[in-house]
Amino acid sequence: MIIAEHKPMKELLAMIEGFNNILMVGCKGCVTVCNAGGSKEVAILSAALRIARRRQDKPVTIDEFTLDRQCEPEFISWLDEQVKKKKYDAIMSLACSIGPQYIAEAFETVVVLPGLNTGFMGGTIEHGIWGEFCAGCGDCVIQDFGGLCPITRCAKGLLNGPCSGSVDGKCEVNKDMDCIWELIYERMKNLGQVDRLAEMIGAKDWSTSLSGGPRKIIREDLTL
Amino acid sequence: MKAETNLQKILARGTFAVTCEINPPRGTKVDAVRENAAGFKGKVDAVNVSDNATASVRMSSWAVSKILLDAGIEPVLHMVTRDRNRIALQSDLLGASALGIQNVLCLTGDHPARGDHPEAKKVFDLDAVQWIAAVKQIRDQGTLMNGEKISGDPGFFIGAVANPFVRSLELHILRLQKKIVAGAEFIQTQPVLDMEHFKAWLNQAIAEGLTDRCPIIAGVIALKSAAIAEDLRHSVPGMMIPDSVIERLSAVPEDQQLDEGIKMCVEKIQTLRETGGVGGVHIRAPGCEEKLPEIVEKAGLLPRPDVS
Numbered sequence: 001m002i003i004a005e006h007k008p009m010k011e012l013l014a015m016i017e018g019f020n021n022i023l024m025v026g027c028k029g030c031v032t033v034c035n036a037g038g039s040k041e042v043a044i045l046s047a048a049l050r051i052a053r054r055r056q057d058k059p060v061t062i063d064e065f066t067l068d069r070q071c072e073p074e075f076i077s078w079l080d081e082q083v084k085k086k087k088y089d090a091i092m093s094l095a096c097s098i099g100p101q102y103i104a105e106a107f108e109t110v111v112v113l114p115g116l117n118t119g120f121m122g123g124t125i126e127h128g129i130w131g132e133f134c135a136g137c138g139d140c141v142i143q144d145f146g147g148l149c150p151i152t153r154c155a156k157g158l159l160n161g162p163c164s165g166s167v168d169g170k171c172e173v174n175k176d177m178d179c180i181w182e183l184i185y186e187r188m189k190n191l192g193q194v195d196r197l198a199e200m201i202g203a204k205d206w207s208t209s210l211s212g213g214p215r216k217i218i219r220e221d222l223t224l
Numbered sequence: 225m226k227a228e229t230n231l232q233k234i235l236a237r238g239t240f241a242v243t244c245e246i247n248p249p250r251g252t253k254v255d256a257v258r259e260n261a262a263g264f265k266g267k268v269d270a271v272n273v274s275d276n277a278t279a280s281v282r283m284s285s286w287a288v289s290k291i292l293l294d295a296g297i298e299p300v301l302h303m304v305t306r307d308r309n310r311i312a313l314q315s316d317l318l319g320a321s322a323l324g325i326q327n328v329l330c331l332t333g334d335h336p337a338r339g340d341h342p343e344a345k346k347v348f349d350l351d352a353v354q355w356i357a358a359v360k361q362i363r364d365q366g367t368l369m370n371g372e373k374i375s376g377d378p379g380f381f382i383g384a385v386a387n388p389f390v391r392s393l394e395l396h397i398l399r400l401q402k403k404i405v406a407g408a409e410f411i412q413t414q415p416v417l418d419m420e421h422f423k424a425w426l427n428q429a430i431a432e433g434l435t436d437r438c439p440i441i442a443g444v445i446a447l448k449s450a451a452i453a454e455d456l457r458h459s460v461p462g463m464m465i466p467d468s469v470i471e472r473l474s475a476v477p478e479d480q481q482l483d484e485g486i487k488m489c490v491e492k493i494q495t496l497r498e499t500g501g502v503g504g505v506h507i508r509a510p511g512c513e514e515k516l517p518e519i520v521e522k523a524g525l526l527p528r529p530d531v532s
Contacts, residue, residue: 161399165461
């Protein structure tokens with residue numbers, strides 16, 4: 001799923017400065033699962049902003065609305081009627097950044113604000129802790145690395161690791177971070193494939209990654 | 225074309241090689257580089273020029289390498305894959321060749337998070353192993369990584385690095401082997417301060433037949449003071465400085481610590497010289513590069529052989 005987190009209160013308040021009639025839009029997808037932008041978070045965050053603005057003697061109206069998903073334009077259109085009626089001067093989205101971008105496309109004359117910082121594609125490590133596992137390079141090769149991704153999980157993205165900074169099983173960037181190459185090595189040992197680590201992995205073709213600009217996946221069998 | 229550099233010839237002859245390293249200036253003043261270069265002449269076989277070491281901005285390695293060349297010193301150009309993608313790396317390699325630089329040391333480089341611009345975007349388009357293979361391809365096949373022919377016939381002597389001071393020896397030896405298979409013709413190690421650990425690594429490299437295929441130049445370091453040793457221990461990834469080293473430096477008054485550091489470095493060189501499988505030493509003296517010729521002399525490594 002996409003892991004996201006709230007922007008700091010100070011930044012959110014600066015962002016809504018001068019706006020008095022705001023719609024805050026949540027999403028029932030990934031950001032509900034990672035407790036960043038579901039209907040519960042919309043209720044808490046909008047209340048916090050209302051209180052903060054009242055304290056500044058600049059009260060603000062914030063309506064709440066949570067969509068099934070914000071990554072489908074069809075769901076965004078559910079906002080049409082309310083946005084038309086209430087004449088909001090800004091819409092704050094609590095989805096990953098796909099949400100505010102779709103909202104911006106749908107409502108040409110309304111300011112759109114991102115309420116979250118979108119982090120990464122990740123998974124739950126433990127309650128309240130999420131980790132990154134995939135960089136979306138567009139050409140998965142984890143089968144060569146015991147099923148673990150060095151592109152994402154090595155700070156240098158080494159395909160022929162580990163680097164010399166990995167001395168005690170930890171990453172040179174942060175000693176709290178495991179060296180993924182040590183974990184790959186352990187996996188390969190368990191699989192009886194250590195000899196595969198002697199094979200040189202050639203330079204990666206990054207043209208399938210974000211390097212080539214925003215990507216599209218087209219499924220001819222599904223297009224109308 | 226195989227490069228015939230001074231360093232390559234000395235290693236090929238089986239003579240114990242001596243190299244040292246300078247870190248380019250943070251700025252445009254190169255007086256110290258020129259002064260040091262004058263002192264290095266005839267005292268070392270080649271001088272390494274680091275490439276924004278510890279991910280901190282310094283004058284470009286190729287520019288300082290050219291200044292050394294002009295002063296009659298053979299440079300070893302460091303090239304890290306951290307900051308340049310394959311287009312820029314290949315471009316700079318061709319430029320280095322045109323300037324007469326032939327010894328090329330290929331590294332991945334320390335992560336920007338450890339450097340002086342931690343907000344920088346990392347590159348790492350290639351890793352060190354892939355870059356070694358690319359330099360070899362450009363040299364031996366006369367083609368860029370994309371297979372297109374280049375003009376000219378550049379000669380490179382290709383080096384790589386290894387860190388013996390790691391927990392998983394087998395894993396790191398596998399990577400060393402990959403570097404040699406990819407095209408590395410000499411290996412430089414992190415500074416040896418813990419001989420036991422170094423020997424364990426070296427024995428494994430010998431057992432795998434790696435030292436027969438590629439000379440190993442052991443790193444050594446002259447520590448200027450106990451305080452600097454303590455600082456390097458924390459600031460340089462992969463640098464292992466045992467407590468005993470810092471204790472020995474701390475045991476003498478501050479104004480004598482540099483002399484003690486030099487003495488320790490000289491002792492280490494002598495021990496390494498008697499260690500089978502070691503093809504030479506790579507001496508570093510951070511913050512006291514002007515002492516390098518004195519270290520070489522005290523270690524009894526002079527005169528340097530003339531292989532021209």
